[in-house]
Amino acid sequence: MRTPGWISQHLAAVRALVFFTVLTGILYPLVITGVAQIPGLRDNANGSLVEVNGQPVGSSLIGQGFVDADGNPVAKYFQSRPSASGWDPDVTAASNLGPESMEDTLGDPSLDPNSEEGDGSKQALLTQVCARSKAVGELEGVGGRRPYCTSDGVGAVLRVFYSDGLSGKVTRAVSVNQACPATPFITTYEGVTVECGKFGEDYSKGVLVPVRGDAPDTSAVPADAVTASASSLDPHISVAYAKLQAKRVAAARGINVDKVNALIDEHTTGRVLGFVGEPGVNVLELNLALDRL
Known part of the structure; x- marks a missing residue:
């Protein structure tokens, strides 16, 4: 059939x-x-796990934070790059903020910014960079000033209102990233008194104007110290950032800074294929080498 x-x-x-x-x-x-x-x-297939006394302490391919329970940097350890995911490999992601992200969202002053819900505020990429540079500068004892950043660590940005919309005489200027009662980073702009930003006000009709300020072209704080990697899990930092931290780490451990710099040199990897990228320092491996001293 x-x-x-x-x-x-x-x-x-x-x-x-x-x-x-x-x-x-x-x-x-x-x-x-x-x-x-x-x-x-x-080794790579198994996660490149790094063990101490038979116990895994991390991976040489995945960055991690060397901070205390409150999120503050531990002085005796080299610090990794900032992470948009908090170094969580389960939620690895970038912030997706670009160079035009300059204006913050101000929080509601009637809400608690430290509560679980927060106050609704949101930092632009520029303010994130400025705040990180200020914090790193204070931690390492150097000037963290950068162009387009205020002294209090936010983006130096104005909303400028003109008499004819996009041109004409300046009628109003607002430092939109500095919430009242903050003192604006500049007193006047083209003869008009600069105001602090107020929650709930609509400044969208003003022209967004970043102000460079008088900071040096090259900051003492390297770029990788203030920007997260695309994966937010980069295990390496630049040689410049490692050298910046050497004095602080040496002082916290009570050892000679030359010994710390020698360890940095030992744990510096060259460019891929000899010409791609820049030399880097694996933070986990460097910190473990310090612990073995």
Whole structure:
């Protein structure tokens, strides 16, 4: 008896399902797992875990924070780059903020910014960079000033209102990132007194004007100390950022700074293929080397 067509179609579908289940669900994973365990690939495939006294303390491929329970940097350790995800590998992500992110969202003064709900405030990328540079500068004992940043660590940005919309005489200027009762970073702009920003006011009709200020072109705080990586889990920092931290780490550990700098040199990796990227320092491996001293 000839098998009905609809049964033949279902049998063919079942055979295809079984075949591809075995191929892609069993054989392919086994082959890839076997290849991954080849010497030279095994360490990366297994997570490049770093162990101390038989206990894993991290991965050489994933950055982590060296902070206390309150999130403050531990003085005796080198600090990693900022992380948009708090160094959580389960939620690795970038902030998606670009160079035009300059104006903060001011918080509601009637709400508690430290509460679980917060006060609704949100920092622009410029203010994040300014605040981080100020904090790093204070931690390392150097000037953290940067162009387009105020002395209190927010973006130096004005909303400027003109008599003819986008041109004409300046009629009003507001330092939108400095919430009242803060004192604006400049007193006047083109003869008009600069105001502090007020929650709930609509400044969208003003022209957004960043003010460079008198900060040096090159800050003492390197760029990677104030910007998160795309993954937010970069395990490396620049040599310049490592050298900046050497004095503080040496003082906290009571050792000679030359010894710390020598360890930095030992844990500096070169450019990929000799020409791609910049030399970097693996923070976890450097801190573990310090602990072994």
